[in-house]
Amino acid sequence: MTTFVPAAEVAAAAARIRPHVRRTPVLRTSLRGRPVVLKLEHLQLSGSFKLRGAVNALLRGERPARVVTASGGNHGLAVATAAGLLGIPATVYVPELAPESKTRRIEAAGAKLVRHGAVYSDAAKAALSAVGAGERYLPAYDHPDVIAGQGTMGAEIVADAPDVDAVLVAVGGGGLAAGTALAIGDRTTVAVEPEGCHALHAALAAGRPVDTAVDSVAASALGATRVGDLPFAILNSPRTRSVLVSDAELLAAQDFLWEEFRIAVEPAAAAPLAAWLADRVPAQLPCIVLCGANSAWTAAVS
Missing domain, CATH: 3.40.50.1100 (Rossmann fold)
Incomplete structure (x- = not known):
């Protein structure tokens, strides 16, 4: 809805x-x-x-044990950065061909990086299925x-x-x-x-x-x-x-x-x-x- x-x-x-x-x-x-x-x-x-939306979303509601997301690159880097600023562990799923210029910075920001699938939607499905108890999936835009x-x-x-x-x-x-x-x-x-x-x-x-x-x-x-x-x-x-x-x-x-x-x-x-x-x-x-x-x-x- x-x-x-x-x-x-x-x-x-x-x-x-x-x-x-x-x-x-x-x-x-x-x-x-x-x-x-x-x-x-x-x-x-x-x-x-992307940092704007990631920070706002993570400051709303109960603080998660970990934030999980999927991204073509920029959203993942924003979530990794926002999570680092707020002291929350993060895991970011990206397509296998996501550019190194973005994936390198996601890892440098302290997030766990997982490559999966050919396109963003593949990575998003994998990320959603990996969310555990107390963790939160943060969509890129919806x-x-x-x-x-x-x-x-x-x-x-x-x-x-x-x-x-x-x-x-x-x-x-x-x-x-x-x-x-x-x-x-x-x-x-x-x-x-x-x-x-x-x-x-x-x-x-x-x-x-x-x-x-x-x-x-x-x-x-x-x-x-x-x-x-x-x-x-x-x-x-x-x-x-x-x-x-x-x-x-x-x-x-x-x-x-x-x-x-x-x-x-x-x-x-x-x-x-x-x-x-x-x-x-x-x-x-x-x-x-x-x-x-x-x-x-x-x-x-x-």
Whole structure:
């Protein structure tokens, strides 16, 4: 059953997680003659927005003996980091081909790492079956406390740049986009996905979450085969605009960020900028979220 997440939960989450996360800055700038705001969330502890949801969820309810999760990389690193901050043991399941740039850091944060299966859903099934008495499974995106925690990023955008009229976010399972939608009021949430990882786009077209194939250079971060039920319920709204970008476009946007600003992000985080550069976003002053930087990054240009 879908659980409703009141927008007020985002404000409560912001107060709860404040001692443990960074308030990341915004950068007002002009790109190709047009004003934009960049939310520099790649500067977050653990290298992505995921820490917000992990900390908020672990601070809610009874303290578990151990937290268990599954991840393509960023959520696992966030849970490992949050668990370390709060003194809770953690086990993280990842697909067998999860990138070393992320798995190495999960182990360095003190979590037990288990590789299982070809895709995220395989790892998630194994993780769920391994949860013991007194332990807690923490979903990557389909959970109200996780979504409320992710929404604190959107609340910061509204506080620091109240004149933005749209917020562009990359979408995998939908937790960040859903939290953002709760936090930004009547502004537009632009949900950007690679053409080869389009679980939300497919769900919006079908009117319900559906299984999709995953094939993208950004799959380690955006490789959910199915959007979460709760994120879908929040994002299935006239205030959500779904946009697809090609792998070539998001890699070009990744290089653009390095060339223009010396900002190095992972491919998934460049997807929102790719949509804007391709003129697929009708907004006067968009906020483009750079959501993560956990990859072995090299520029494709010389």
